[in-house]
Amino acid sequence: MTAKKWMKTPKGYVTIAMIAFLIIASIGSKNIMGIINSIIAVGVSLTVNYFYCTITNKKGSRDGTIITGLIISLILSFTTSWLVVAGTAVIAILFKHLLVYKKKPIFNPAAFGLLLSIFIFQTGQSWWGAFGDLPAWTIIFLLIGGYIVTDRVNKFPQVFSFLGTFFILLFLMGYFNVGNAADALRPPFINAALFFGFFMLTDPPTSPAKVKNQVIFGILSAVSGIIVYGIFGGLTYLYIGLCIGNLYSFLQKRSPSKVSSLRQNVKPTHRGLSK
Amino acid sequence: MKKNDKKWVILCSTALAAVYSAGYFTTETQANLGQPLPQIESNFQTNSSPVNGSKESSNITNSRYKDGTYTGSGMNRRGSIEVQVTIKKDVITDVAISHFAMHYSDRDVVGMPDEVLQKQSPQVENVSGATYSTEAFQNAVQDALDQAQNAVG
Numbered sequence: 001m002t003a004k005k006w007m008k009t010p011k012g013y014v015t016i017a018m019i020a021f022l023i024i025a026s027i028g029s030k031n032i033m034g035i036i037n038s039i040i041a042v043g044v045s046l047t048v049n050y051f052y053c054t055i056t057n058k059k060g061s062r063d064g065t066i067i068t069g070l071i072i073s074l075i076l077s078f079t080t081s082w083l084v085v086a087g088t089a090v091i092a093i094l095f096k097h098l099l100v101y102k103k104k105p106i107f108n109p110a111a112f113g114l115l116l117s118i119f120i121f122q123t124g125q126s127w128w129g130a131f132g133d134l135p136a137w138t139i140i141f142l143l144i145g146g147y148i149v150t151d152r153v154n155k156f157p158q159v160f161s162f163l164g165t166f167f168i169l170l171f172l173m174g175y176f177n178v179g180n181a182a183d184a185l186r187p188p189f190i191n192a193a194l195f196f197g198f199f200m201l202t203d204p205p206t207s208p209a210k211v212k213n214q215v216i217f218g219i220l221s222a223v224s225g226i227i228v229y230g231i232f233g234g235l236t237y238l239y240i241g242l243c244i245g246n247l248y249s250f251l252q253k254r255s256p257s258k259v260s261s262l263r264q265n266v267k268p269t270h271r272g273l274s275k
Numbered sequence: 276m277k278k279n280d281k282k283w284v285i286l287c288s289t290a291l292a293a294v295y296s297a298g299y300f301t302t303e304t305q306a307n308l309g310q311p312l313p314q315i316e317s318n319f320q321t322n323s324s325p326v327n328g329s330k331e332s333s334n335i336t337n338s339r340y341k342d343g344t345y346t347g348s349g350m351n352r353r354g355s356i357e358v359q360v361t362i363k364k365d366v367i368t369d370v371a372i373s374h375f376a377m378h379y380s381d382r383d384v385v386g387m388p389d390e391v392l393q394k395q396s397p398q399v400e401n402v403s404g405a406t407y408s409t410e411a412f413q414n415a416v417q418d419a420l421d422q423a424q425n426a427v428g
Binding site for chain 1: 379405
């Protein structure tokens, strides 16, 4: 595949967006540590992916692995030690290969790795690559990149249902003075929600394709995420929401195969009857 | 939905912006409550009534700090920390985290009060990956020390 063709693929779009965010956020924060962490995360991800695929004689997406590494480095604080960055990347890539259905990961690898890293390493996740530490106007970059990528992967129903439900629930929380809705609607948490909605929720292998299922996926992720946020606060709410959505997508993928297998069993009878 | 249905995308985006704005303005009071008090007001309050400070205020002439227990707060975009710092004869004798409202684990800052006692300074070592909690804690201790210093004057 030529570079031009690759750039037009969904993974090409996401990779370019992530690299652009990495550069903008590094310039904005005047710190090169984020770039160093991204090199570590991508390098470790590719290494783990290579060894796993070689040992098990399976194929693994190199582009997807790079995206996972980039997302991890954009979310983990750039003050995070390189060992924790590497550890998170190892977890993400291992579970990407271990929890699969029809050779596709069940859970979004980056989200799953980052969720586990909170419990294992107590990582401080700053979402610096979503411009969480920069002035609020930089959110415009997230929106531009997000709309371009979402359009490319055809996931607008999912993104709108997620963000719509998310904002409505936060509005209700704020109105009835339940939990800390104010924080979730302001930087850096709104940056996290937008980055998450546009670039992690829309991961094609771990989310549904049909419009109806996309809408349900978005609503389910938002509702479960907000419940977790309302009860526990913290930073796990988006990941847990996505994991619930991923499980729904997984169950959806499983059910058609059951239906089709049932159809295969039924067809001969129908034919027999029609004769 | 058709992929190129731009009208649909614009309509949904507008609806999203409206709901977000409603949530933002509804929570404005809640957000403002989390903001730190202006410095002058904060100092005025503590000058008038440092907790437990009234009994041990005899040596204020050559002291840097006025004896007592002072409550300081530090906050950033990731939450806030409130500490209670006890000072006796210019020595920090006790530091306690009275309120932890960061979006990170409180385990990040557990060892910091002891570090302040050892160093006799709010400049605790930056915990890797917990910069925001460290900053908020440092600011909270500094805030309490500032109040103790201003109480002398």
